[in-house]
Amino acid sequence: MSLAALAETDTVGLPPWVRLRFDRVRDRWVLLAPERVLFPCPTSVLILERLGDRRRLGEVIDALAEEFSAPRATISADVRRMLQDLADQGFLSVEARETMHG
Structure with missing residues (x-):
């Protein structure tokens, strides 16, 4: 799924x-997958920590915008860019929620 079309729901x-995981030997966070390792930047770690088991994208954006007193549109663009990169590498799962329009 392309995150360009990702709904906040x-x-x-x-x-x-x-x-x-935090790697004590390297003294940094790592994103581990079978036979692959990524070294996320501190900003990416903040976003990943807020995903928990699974959260709606809009909730993650709202929480970060509030926590950093930053414009929601700016946070949304940054979060979506980072998540797109993870999705492209197979490190993110997305469950689309259908919404009713009426």
Whole structure:
């Protein structure tokens, strides 16, 4: 699924085979998947920590915008860009939620 079309009601999270862990040897966060490792920047770690098991994208954006007193549109663009990169690499799962329009 392309995150360009991701709705804020969609649920995003790390798939069961991906883990965010602090590596004490390297003294940094790592994103672990079978036979792959990513070294997320501190901003990416903040976003990933807010995903928990799975959360709606809009909730993550709202929480970050409030926490950092930043414009929601700016936070949304940054979060979506980071999540798109993870999705492209197979490190993110997305569950689309259908919404009723009426």
